[in-house]
Amino acid sequence: MMSRYSLDFVLDMLNASVFHVSFPFLLIPCLKLYRFSNESMAFILSAIYAAVLYSVKIAYWFHERSQRKGGKVDWEDEVVLITGGASGIGYLLAEMLAIRQITVVVLDIHPVKTALDIDSYVCDVSDPEDIARVAKEIREDVGEPTILVNNAGLVAGKSILELSNAEIKKSMDVNFLGQAYMIKEFLPDMIKNDHGHIITMSSAMGVMAAPRVSDYAASKAAVKSFHETLESELKYVHKTPGVKTTLVCCGKVETGMFKGVQERMPFFTPTLEPIQVVRAIIESMEQRRGRNQIMLPFYAHFVPLVSITPVWFQDLARRVSGADKAMDTFVGKNGSSSSESLSSTSAVAVEQITKVKKDI
Numbered sequence: 001m002m003s004r005y006s007l008d009f010v011l012d013m014l015n016a017s018v019f020h021v022s023f024p025f026l027l028i029p030c031l032k033l034y035r036f037s038n039e040s041m042a043f044i045l046s047a048i049y050a051a052v053l054y055s056v057k058i059a060y061w062f063h064e065r066s067q068r069k070g071g072k073v074d075w076e077d078e079v080v081l082i083t084g085g086a087s088g089i090g091y092l093l094a095e096m097l098a099i100r101q102i103t104v105v106v107l108d109i110h111p112v113k114t115a116l117d118i119d120s121y122v123c124d125v126s127d128p129e130d131i132a133r134v135a136k137e138i139r140e141d142v143g144e145p146t147i148l149v150n151n152a153g154l155v156a157g158k159s160i161l162e163l164s165n166a167e168i169k170k171s172m173d174v175n176f177l178g179q180a181y182m183i184k185e186f187l188p189d190m191i192k193n194d195h196g197h198i199i200t201m202s203s204a205m206g207v208m209a210a211p212r213v214s215d216y217a218a219s220k221a222a223v224k225s226f227h228e229t230l231e232s233e234l235k236y237v238h239k240t241p242g243v244k245t246t247l248v249c250c251g252k253v254e255t256g257m258f259k260g261v262q263e264r265m266p267f268f269t270p271t272l273e274p275i276q277v278v279r280a281i282i283e284s285m286e287q288r289r290g291r292n293q294i295m296l297p298f299y300a301h302f303v304p305l306v307s308i309t310p311v312w313f314q315d316l317a318r319r320v321s322g323a324d325k326a327m328d329t330f331v332g333k334n335g336s337s338s339s340e341s342l343s344s345t346s347a348v349a350v351e352q353i354t355k356v357k358k359d360i
Contacts, residue, residue, distance in 0.1 A: 021054070085106030105119045121138065125182060153201065167215060191240050195243065202224040204249050249293065250295070
């Protein structure tokens, strides 16, 4: 779970207290109990605060309602396809869905080791012919996927001059082209039925990069742009409001992908637990929000704003946050093709599932 020594934890506590809708109902009676008159400054400020709070909450409620056209998901009719599902976030997501008796299909270059009912296919998502082969098998064995989670990814963790041409190509093939190939394979049926959900795993690095992540940042920036174009085409070209989209732009997640990277200011830039990201993805699936974005932790919301500021301010932000030297201690996975080596990630995922099984 989120560290108690982080800004996100503080904000969670505030949302559960002073920003909760019930707070004014407790605050104003307390003021009356302590005999503050209606003309007192404390009472007036409390009334103003209540009015602003409820206005924001109501506006947010209407926004949420507008994004949920079509109702909540009916899991009996859904087939969830997850790439890179043998490890990391993909593995944990597949396990959590399978626990709830949801039909899950996983693609990875490694076989999935699990005791749950998960259909697993060995596939290289960077190869469109391999995708077409496996897609035929999935349709025959399970049915047409209705929810696609493009999760497979890798990072080399080297400077531009240290990267080989093969490493650059591999990162783009898996992180970007793999997502494009998967969408081209499974989107037509979603458009035909006006029903589906595509979840794109991008990154905060795809918005504002740092040293030694050129291959990863470039591929994730391409993914983000591709996803935004997809959203526009679904709305204006295909006119299919029933096909939902979710863009996931997160900071560092504790999956091992960026093993060794140290945060200089962990209070403001905390490392995410995989379960936090997975819960947000499942919530997006359940509520079928249109053109949804998942940005975690809190600082990720400000990355797009910082990226359009003057260069000197961007440099200052990198130095203050430690992003300028964060990758100097990068260890990584030493060649694994997904979020982490299978054995270590599976152990982490099982531990996460054990903690939340009762909540599901």
